Amino acid sequence: MPPGIDGSPRFARHVRRSLMASEEALYLIVGVLLLVAAAFVVVGTISGLVAAVRHQRTAVDTGVVVLDRILLALIVAELLHTLRFVVLRGELVVEPFLFIGLIAVVRRILILTAEFEQQNLSGHALTNQLLEFGLLGALVLAFSVAIYLVRRSQRAQPTV
Numbered sequence: 001m002p003p004g005i006d007g008s009p010r011f012a013r014h015v016r017r018s019l020m021a022s023e024e025a026l027y028l029i030v031g032v033l034l035l036v037a038a039a040f041v042v043v044g045t046i047s048g049l050v051a052a053v054r055h056q057r058t059a060v061d062t063g064v065v066v067l068d069r070i071l072l073a074l075i076v077a078e079l080l081h082t083l084r085f086v087v088l089r090g091e092l093v094v095e096p097f098l099f100i101g102l103i104a105v106v107r108r109i110l111i112l113t114a115e116f117e118q119q120n121l122s123g124h125a126l127t128n129q130l131l132e133f134g135l136l137g138a139l140v141l142a143f144s145v146a147i148y149l150v151r152r153s154q155r156a157q158p159t160v
Contacts, residue, residue: 027087031080038076045069064114071107075100095150102143109136 045066052062082096112132121129 034080041073098147105139
């Protein structure tokens with residue numbers, strides 16, 4: 001078989017380099033899209049705040065909207081941080097995704113709490129909402145324990 005055809009080291013190196021370049025291009029595209037999403041979240045937060053003030057919404061409603069958007073911006077920022085970490089170190093780490101999940105659950109709890117205060121629920125609707133609160137509370141606990149265990153295992157590993 002002549003050099004450079006399937007199975008040769010040169011061909012394998014070329015395929016590896018092409019895949020790495022494609023992967024880095026994809027990371028760059030995802031990073032740019034995350035930055036665009038972050039910009040939209042910031043603009044949406046400002047416009048939501050202005051609209052809330054114009055329509056004279058209550059301070060609690062306005063605060064919930066702003067807090068919701070801030071937590072969404074934190075999720076996007078954490079995704080960007082994770083992406084940067086993957087590109088720089090070349091490895092995927094679990095801990096940032098656990099924080100993203102924790103932030104998302106807290107965000108949902110805040111939204112549910114705001115909705116809960118404004119609605120007069122009874123029967124199945126109340127049961128469903130309370131069940132969702134319970135499941136979200138269990139998720140907070142699960143994410144917290146997972147973060148603790150990941151950090152504890154990292155401390156236990158010897159550094160090279």
